[in-house]
Amino acid sequence: MKEAVNCSIEQRNAAVAQLSIADHRRDQAGLTYVYPVLSRRARGVSIGINLNRNRACNWACVYCQVENLRRGMPDAIDLDLLERELEDFLQEALQGDYLLRHVAQARCRRLADVAFSGEGEPTAAREFTAAVARVAAALENRALQGKLPLRLITNGSLIDRARAGLAILARVGGEVWFKLDRGDAAGMKTVNQTPGDPARALKNLQSCADIAPTWVQTCWFATNGNAPDAAAEAAYLDLIAQAAQRIRGVHLYGLARPSKQPGAENLSRLSAAAMRAWGERIRQKTGVRAVKVSP
Numbered sequence: 001m002k003e004a005v006n007c008s009i010e011q012r013n014a015a016v017a018q019l020s021i022a023d024h025r026r027d028q029a030g031l032t033y034v035y036p037v038l039s040r041r042a043r044g045v046s047i048g049i050n051l052n053r054n055r056a057c058n059w060a061c062v063y064c065q066v067e068n069l070r071r072g073m074p075d076a077i078d079l080d081l082l083e084r085e086l087e088d089f090l091q092e093a094l095q096g097d098y099l100l101r102h103v104a105q106a107r108c109r110r111l112a113d114v115a116f117s118g119e120g121e122p123t124a125a126r127e128f129t130a131a132v133a134r135v136a137a138a139l140e141n142r143a144l145q146g147k148l149p150l151r152l153i154t155n156g157s158l159i160d161r162a163r164a165g166l167a168i169l170a171r172v173g174g175e176v177w178f179k180l181d182r183g184d185a186a187g188m189k190t191v192n193q194t195p196g197d198p199a200r201a202l203k204n205l206q207s208c209a210d211i212a213p214t215w216v217q218t219c220w221f222a223t224n225g226n227a228p229d230a231a232a233e234a235a236y237l238d239l240i241a242q243a244a245q246r247i248r249g250v251h252l253y254g255l256a257r258p259s260k261q262p263g264a265e266n267l268s269r270l271s272a273a274a275m276r277a278w279g280e281r282i283r284q285k286t287g288v289r290a291v292k293v294s295p
């Protein structure tokens with residue numbers, strides 16, 4: 001990766017294909033920590049920050065799209081390199097013609113956000129708070145705070161050690177997308193391959209929402225052809241109801257891209273109608289402010 005560090009972003013871009021919603025490879029710009037992707041949810045180019053270069057996560061979600069995912073923690077982060085890559089990319093996207101050359105659809109030629117969303121859990125990085133501070137400074141130096149949203153995509157399991165970073169994120173108008181796929185212990189064990197502790201997940205969610213604006217993100221899908229059953233639905237609704245007044249809302253999404261994990265063949269998408277109906281039930285039964293559905 002040394003050449004990529006030292007050459008200009010123009011040279012790196014020469015090898016970059018058009019960005020595509022179907023392709024979320026994290027090496028598209030040839031950088032180490034910064035990767036641009038077209039995001040259907042964010043409707044534009046999301047500048048991803050990947051703090052998990054070694055593809056290690058403390059969870060192992062069955063729908064995870066990270067190839068060769070393994071359990072563990074991220075390697076040490078080179079903060080100076082991360083900052084340089086972000087500064088270079090912002091320069092090219094805002095003052096150069098990066099978007100014109102790499103985004104086919106004119107309506108998507110916009111920066112949608114900067115998102116800590118890597119090949120593992122971002123808050124597991126020891127340098128997480130410092131990384132958020134560097135990214136926040138890059139936005140503030142360009143007066144982009146509050147204009148270009150800063151997002152943290154997290155499984156929420158390490159919120160206690162991420163508090164300082166969350167506070168910085170909140171200061172620059174950022175928000176958290178907090179993963180909560182199921183409300184029952186059995187569902188959490190099966191879907192996220194965690195010990196499954198709904199009370200702890202709720203406490204983490206409430207703590208997070210008290211520091212920074214927080215959306216719950218929920219992946220809902222069928223296993224072996226069966227959608228989550230009535231008990232799983234009830235447990236989920238109960239958990240969301242307990243946090244409904246503190247969170248901004250729920251992003252409900254389906255299997256947008258195939259899982260890269262063992263057993264992927266057992267997972268399938270639910271129909272758009274079923275997803276919308278489930279989203280409406282979440283809204284009605286929990287009192288949450290908003291439910292956005294991406295089937």
Ligand code: SF4
Pocket residue numbers: 057058059060061063064065066069118119120121154155179
């Ligand atoms: S928390 Fe995210 S990165 Fe980790 S296994 Fe789940 S989907 Fe993959």
